[in-house]
Amino acid sequence: MSEASSPVKLERRGHVGVLVLDRPDRRNALSRDALFAIGRLGRELVADPEIRAIVITGAGDKAFCAGADLKERQGMSTDDVRVQVGLYRSELGVLDRSPKPVIAALNGVAFGGGLELALICDLRVAAPHAELSLPETTLGIIPGAGGTQRLPRVVGEARAKEMILLGRRLDAQQALAWGLVNRVSPEGVSVLDDTLTWIEPIANGAPIAQAAALKAIEDSFEVPLELGLELERTRYDETLRSEDRLEALRAFAEKRKPVYQGK
């Protein structure tokens, strides 16, 4: 597929790789090709030593992503849908497993698989007009890209049930109040520009420490506290051995900003 016709575009902004879901005529819905493109470009960014953070956003100002491509799905057999749901795991999973922080910049609605994609990300920033919802049960299905597992971890069981069983739509301020998004961009500012400014501490930060912190936090969901504390010690040790840690101490002594090399 040529880059021009790709349903997902890649832009590099310094140390940040920006993935843009680019099917505004279908409100950036997740087609089979879009899922493969996210996986392919996600792998490229994870492997690129220059990249320290990945931002995912949508083209236009209406939708971040309207979820599964319901038009494509109409022509699919039950088995085709099973395969497609498997692609959520394998292709979106690239972002889930990314050792580099992944941030969703929600430029509009995030519904169904679109919100699940945002939930795979480590941080979420919403435009003031964004709306978030998992409406699957109203369509006779359930969230199939991790929503039933990730949403309760983020907002708690009762609120997750409220969103999933009632198909409730949250506006950006409500999503902020529930902790479903970390930040709402100011009116009149592009959510992508706002996100890129907000994540400067990541883009200019120490990559080994960022990756170690992410892994330590994520492992905490799987294990009892005692083992979790041991895992934290192991991750801490990775940063102890890094050149970046010594650079931070030198920069502090010299009253300047540290320049991290990821070594």
Ligand code: COA
């Ligand atoms: N899959 C495929 N096409 C979609 C789509 C989806 N999930 N969501 C929207 N589109 C298409 C519409 O069919 C329409 O195409 P058309 O111009 O050929 O009729 C186009 O995108 C614009 O949609 P429209 O509804 O006119 O835009 P809007 O800005 O007023 O509303 C949404 C956008 C996303 C709020 C609305 O389209 C919607 O609710 N879509 C369904 C989302 C959904 O239920 N997702 C969960 C799936 S589990």
